[in-house]
Amino acid sequence: MTDQADTGPAGRTPDGTPAGGARSLLPDRARVVVAGHRGLVGSAIARRLTAEGHAVLTRDRAELDLRDAESTARWLRATRPDAVVLAAARVGGIMANATYPVQFLEDNLRIQLSVVAGAHAAGVPRLLFLGSSCIYPRLAPQPIREDALLTGPLEPTNEAYALAKIAGIVQVQSYRRQYGAGYISAMPTNLYGPGDNFDLATSHVLPALIRRFHEAAQAGAPQLALWGSGTPRREFLHVDDLAAACTLLLRRYDADEPVNVGCGTDLTIRELAETVREVVGYRGEIGWDTTKPDGTPRKLLDISRLSALGWRPRIALRDGIAQVYAQWRAQGADAAPGPAADPGAGAPAGSH
């Protein structure tokens, strides 16, 4: 069995070895702060850590704004965890990134400064920083290796966010180089899973397509216009697979270079749309609104570094989409009215 199976008895990893133990960089029953614990990624990592027998420590945003360096440092000093996972960030899809570059740059820089510096000041020995595949050059050779970082111009629609994330990587590397801190970075590809953001103005493509196809099917709309040309290629990883990679890295990885986390295969947005359409059961026509941006043409990650540690993704894309769609409907979220309803349904810019 790989290190990737879902759960095991408390205190043990899914491959049956102790969650901590002599070879692990994370002690048994570690106390781990998860910053961003209510988000897509943070909640999945918190579930995974709990399943492995660790204690997850959190603070809601209403009590602690992580952009506030002093309060964050005070909380980390009082908590003194064994490790910190930094999964708090301002996150969004292509339109949110392109529309609010100031917030994507400044909020993320401030959160990273607070949490990483605060963890070091509190003597926290392990920290995992979550970056993103958008840190790599827009036209990086595919699949993208970690050493492609800073070798070319970035994708303009998410340049501000990417630069904040690159600063986070360098910050983590600097604490390692200057102070010998056991701080590491993971670079996930596009993620999806339970608890994703379905707000059409700010979401990533996968939850947006689930919602838009669902609403178009409910309305009996004959056509639905999706964004861009449909030709960009993306790689999609279920967040539970990411969470397994993150706890593996906390246990086993202790080096300067970031680690890519992807599933190893990609598909076009058009192919993704066909898959989501089938899962949801929409029978109308798909059009493409080419006034909306495509973003990066392709960003498939090279995952050899992570694979060498024994990690494998387990959740097939179609199964994951069906799971997320079922969960979203079970939560009654599909019935929610409001401003996020899709103005594009039934009014495509062009059909193919």
Ligand SMILES: NC(=O)C1=CN([C@@H]2O[C@H](COP(=O)(O)OP(=O)(O)OC[C@H]3O[C@@H](n4cnc5c(N)ncnc54)[C@H](OP(=O)(O)O)[C@@H]3O)[C@@H](O)[C@H]2O)C=CC1
């Ligand atoms: N989603 C994706 O496709 C990808 C995500 N990532 C990375 O994973 C990480 C998490 O992303 P994801 O889970 O998708 O994002 P979400 O938006 O789902 O979650 C972000 C979390 O950060 C918290 N947060 C944001 N700002 C603050 C703040 N000022 N103070 C306290 N908490 C704050 C949010 O709190 P609240 O819930 O209260 O709003 C939320 O819990 C990010 O670093 C992102 O770059 C990387 C690649 C792809």
Ligand SMILES: C[C@H]1O[C@H](OP(=O)(O)OP(=O)(O)OC[C@H]2O[C@@H](n3cnc4c(=O)[nH]c(N)nc43)[C@H](O)[C@@H]2O)[C@@H](O)[C@@H](O)C1=O
């Ligand atoms: C994770 C990653 O996520 C972002 O980068 P992105 O992958 O370009 O973002 P996306 O998921 O929003 O779009 C992917 C593709 O899909 C197309 N698309 C079609 N129809 C819809 C649609 O309805 N909504 C959205 N959002 N996209 C659509 C869209 O035009 C694009 O071609 C950045 O935040 C970046 O910083 C980052 O890290």
